[in-house]
Amino acid sequence: DSGxxxxxxxxxxxxxxxxxxxxxxxxxxxxxxxxxxSLDQGLQFLIQxxxxxxxxxxxxxxxxxxxxxxxxHSELNLSSLELGDSALYFCASxxxxxxxxxxxxxxxxxxxxx
Amino acid sequence: GENVEQHPSTLSVQEGDSAVIKCTYSDxxxxxxxxxxxxxxxxxxxxxxxxxxxGEKKDQRIAVTLNKTAKHFSLHITETQPEDSAVxxxxxxxxxxxxALTFGSGTRLQVxx
Numbered sequence: 001d002s003g004x005x006x007x008x009x010x011x012x013x014x015x016x017x018x019x020x021x022x023x024x025x026x027x028x029x030x031x032x033x034x035x036x037x038s039l040d041q042g043l044q045f046l047i048q049x050x051x052x053x054x055x056x057x058x059x060x061x062x063x064x065x066x067x068x069x070x071x072x073h074s075e076l077n078l079s080s081l082e083l084g085d086s087a088l089y090f091c092a093s094x095x096x097x098x099x100x101x102x103x104x105x106x107x108x109x110x111x112x113x114x
Numbered sequence: 115g116e117n118v119e120q121h122p123s124t125l126s127v128q129e130g131d132s133a134v135i136k137c138t139y140s141d142x143x144x145x146x147x148x149x150x151x152x153x154x155x156x157x158x159x160x161x162x163x164x165x166x167x168x169g170e171k172k173d174q175r176i177a178v179t180l181n182k183t184a185k186h187f188s189l190h191i192t193e194t195q196p197e198d199s200a201v202x203x204x205x206x207x208x209x210x211x212x213x214a215l216t217f218g219s220g221t222r223l224q225v226x227x
Contacts (some may be wrong), residue, residue, distance in 0.1 A: 002157065042220060043217040043220075045214040045215060048214055056213075101163070101213060102160060103148075103160070105157040
């Protein structure tokens with residue numbers, strides 16, 4: 001167990017809908033990262049938050065957005081869902097100090113868009 | 115941006131043999147190289163990592179080597195066991211404020227009993 005929690009574990013929804021994925025980082029970790037894992041694209045970085053502020057963006061679609069709350073949990077919002085958005089969504093957390101790079105992953109949310 | 119290539123995509127070994135997975139990276143500023151193990155349907159699990167100021171690191175049966183000049187790093191697993199069967203991902207982080215991992219495409223390791 002990494003100490004990172006994600007809910008829900010599974011999500012099945014229809015095209016055009018909107019969903020929210022939730023992540024709680026390890027105690028003491030200030031950074032949260034979101035990654036998407038699909039069969040054809042592998043593991044891809046979406047977005048990073050550090051202590052409530054957006055720090056970096058990767059290959060995140062405009063239909064997707066995220067935020068990190070004062071208690072450091074994070075939510076990833078996916079809207080106008082398409083079949084191709086079906087994937088495993090992982091969040092990871094890290095301390096993000098000057099010499100701290102290790103990222104620990106949560107169990108993931110499996111999103112199926114039908 | 116960073117690009118990480120990983121080989122081979124699949125690897126089958128006999129129990130007790132060694133396994134080697136290789137990765138190359140493009141960004142010479144990268145300075146942190148972790149390896150993750152992912153079992154089917156599970157989270158990627160950090161198994162070992164190496165910083166750019168170190169050439170080799172060992173942890174029991176696993177080791178990682180780094181050649182900064184050639185921009186490649188490798189994972190070595192000795193005395194493989196069936197429970198080592200999984201997908202292994204290498205990754206890199208450049209030494210910038212952005213700490214996002216760039217992953218290789220993964221290697222499916224199968225250890226035959």
